[in-house]
Amino acid sequence: MRADAQRNLDTLLQTTMAVFASDGVDAPVRLIAEKAGVGVGTVYRHFPQRSDLVAAVFRREIDACAAAAAVLSAKHEPFEALAAWMQRYAAFVAAKRGLAKALHSGDPAFDTLPGYFDERLRPALRKLLETAAAAGVVRADVDADELLGAVASLCMSAHNAGSGRAERMVALLVDGLRHGATSP
Amino acid sequence: MRADAQRNLDTLLQTTMAVFASDGVDAPVRLIAEKAGVGVGTVYRHFPQRSDLVAAVFRREIDACAAAAAVLSAKHEPFEALAAWMQRYAAFVAAKRGLAKALHSGDPAFDTLPGYFDERLRPALRKLLETAAAAGVVRADVDADELLGAVASLCMSAHNAGSGRAERMVALLVDGLRHGATSP
DNA sequence: GTTTATACGGAACATTGTTCCGTTTAGCAA
DNA sequence: TTGCTAAACGGAACAATGTTCCGTATAAAC
CATH class of the missing domain: 1.10.10.60 (Homeodomain-like)
Incomplete structure (x- = not known):
């Protein structure tokens, strides 16, 4: 090129x-x-179609979000890293409301996005979860997928509510992870 | 005029x-x-804007769906009327996938649609439920709102699955209403 | 029948996605 | 350095669609 x-x-x-x-x-x-x-x-x-450009940008932001996991993991203790990343992910979902619209638009350019979501974000969160679970600061029986889905739903439905609500709900969810942690 | x-x-x-x-x-x-x-x-x-026309048509179809409740109620036994109307409502939701898109578009023309939904559809279903409950053919502790929401979710998420799946799920849900019915 | 306010039709305008092609230029070889 | 060529570029032109405007037609009132 x-x-x-x-x-x-x-x-x-x-x-x-x-x-x-x-x-x-x-x-x-x-x-x-x-x-x-x-x-x-x-x-x-x-980008042959406008939607290809949109998809490319989304992929790029998904990449950035996934990459943040490693950075946070190196900079913070396991639980703090997990908590910070969850907020990072929540901010991503909340900011990109256009994403939901795109995913439901039926445009083939977005067909691979859900898969990309899984492929990049799930491993990132899984590693954070495993690290924290191994350190005994969170419970070990929570699925990364479910967590991603739950946060996404929270941010979508809470988006028109007052400021900070989504953040608080996500924090609540993350604190819930501490319950039942088994020290190593 | x-x-x-x-x-x-x-x-x-x-x-x-x-x-x-x-x-x-x-x-x-x-x-x-x-x-x-x-x-x-x-x-x-x-219709000053295109979206006003869309909203008007949706309102008209909501009206038709609500009106069907009275017709079915007069023509069938309480449980059959309820079951038939639920399928009627399910078909409406499944057919109007543009509705979901419209509701989430942010266009002010659609702002009053959710309220209209409640105003027309909820009373219709409530009356069907009460009639059936009074006849002792369905349980009495199910909320009309919850039922409307549940069917909508079913039809939305099952829309890309095979044919008849949504109908079967709704039928299952309706049959569930029979459980715990208390004869008068 | 005349008048007038109302409604009508559709050409014209504005915005936006997409295509096309003449022009420019990066990379390379002599 | 110079010349060549394939690749990339820019933006005018096209197409589709929402929206406005105004001359014309007509329903209704007298």
């Missing part, structure tokens, strides 16, 4: 993320192209 | 319902206007 193409792809993805954050996932392709300093033709060469 | 305006409004709503059924709720306004034999200007005078 030519160097300029790679450069453009990078700035395009980064700019798109910023535009989605400020203007929502429905922002016009023209606007994204303009802010990235490229023509719409360039956008469409990298 | 002028007679021709009323006529146009009626045919417009009826035609729109048919077009939504065959082409989905994303059908272009032009197509709807054409099939209804009116100009787009007429559509927009009655």
Whole structure:
């Protein structure tokens, strides 16, 4: 791949993320192209359809969320790392309400997203859980999948409630994990 | 209101319902206007925004579903009326997948729909439930709201599964109502 | 029958996704 | 360094669709 193409792809993805954050996932392709300093033709060469661009950004943010697990794990004690990551994940779900819409839109570009979700996020959380369980600070009988689903539901349904509610509910959930921990 | 305006409004709503059924709720306004034999200007005078037309059609179908309760109640025994209406409601939810999308779109035109849902459908189901409970053919401790929500969830999540699954699940649910019935 | 407020139709406009093609340029070889 | 070429670029043009506007037609009142 030519160097300029790679450069453009990078700035395009980064700019798109910023535009989605400020203007929502429905922002016009023209606007994204303009802010990235490229023509719409360039956008469409990298992403044949608008939805491909959206999916790419989501994948990138899923990656970032998964990568945060390792960072937090290295920086904090097992339980704190787990708790912090759960909040990180909750923030991701709450911020990306466009994601739910995308997943239910029926566009084939999003077909692989749920799988990507599992593939990246589940192992990340599983490792955090196992580490914390091995340290004896949380119970060991909770499934990573269920936890991801529960937090997602919490953040979706609580999204129109007052500020901080989702955070508090997630914290409550995480504290629940401490119950029944078996010291090693 | 002028007679021709009323006529146009009626045919417009009826035609729109048919077009939504065959082409989905994303059908272009032009197509709807054409099939209804009116100009787009007429559509927009009655419904300032496209979403207002969608909301009106949904309200109309909610009305029809609610009205079916009385008809079924008059024609069948209490339990059969209840069971038949539940299937009627399930079919409505399953068919109108655009409804879920609309409700989550954030368009203000749909803000009053959830309230309308409660206002019309809940009393209809409650009356069916009470009649059946009074006849001693179903238990009396089930809330109409919960039942509506449960069926909606069933039909939403089971929508991509094989044919008849949603119907079977709803039937199962309804049969569950028979359990613990107390004869009068 | 005349008048007038109302409703109508559809062309025109605005926005946005997508395609197309002439132009530019990065990478490479001589 | 220079010349060449395939790749990439930009943005005008196209297509689809929501929305507005206004000249025309007509139902209803007198």
